[in-house]
Amino acid sequence: MSKGLLFVVSGPSGAGKGTICKKLIEKIDIDLSVSMTTRKPRPGEIDGKNYYFVSEEKFIQTINSNGFLEYAKVYGNYYGTPKEVVLKKLEQDRDMVLEIDIQGALKIKESYPKGIFIFILPPSMSELRKRITGRGSETEDDINLRLGETLKEVSYIDKYDYCVVNGEINEAVNRVAAITKAEHSRVSEDIYQLIAKYKEEI
Secondary structure, eight states, X not given: OOOOOEEEEEOSTTSOHHHHHHHHHHHSSOEEOOOEESSOOOTTOOXXXXXXXXXXXXXXHHHHTTOEEEEEEETTEEEEEEHHXXXXXXXXXXXXXXXXXXXXXXXXXXXXXXXXXXXXXXXXXXXXXXXXXXXXXXXXXXXXXXXXXXXXXXXXXXXSSEEEEOSSHHHHHHHHHHHHHHHTTSOOHHHHHHHHHHHHHO
């Protein structure tokens, strides 16, 4: 009767959405959505686990057959969320979590509005600056640009169902886990079907 739920986790770069998703799948019974890409595998990456690595020809065929929930071209390579894989898991009553940037999340909201959208926020801009600086791969100009982009991205928060402030990672993971649990108690079409079954049993 029931189907799995798709949880879309996104937020500004440096907010910690990737870490939250990684810890979430260790904590609860949920599957991580795997993206498809045309870029070459990096050392240690496994096809089907980190990404589905495909040729550009295969990727474009998938675009033409409406096979993505969303896709984008970034730095010369395509990235996308395969529709068939996600929908098959949901049909099998498996919950899915998808970590994605804000623009990708908004595209998924158009193609799969039944998703549950969770926005991850850093506790402050100073903390976000600290996290980005800690990566050691950004110049000061890059950091300032990212912080400016964050302020723009926060304006999309009203498109989301939930917001989690990632101040302490385990607390943030617990909050996201609580959201996944609560969503399964939401009054829905499945519940009305169950009530109809009650009436048949009287």
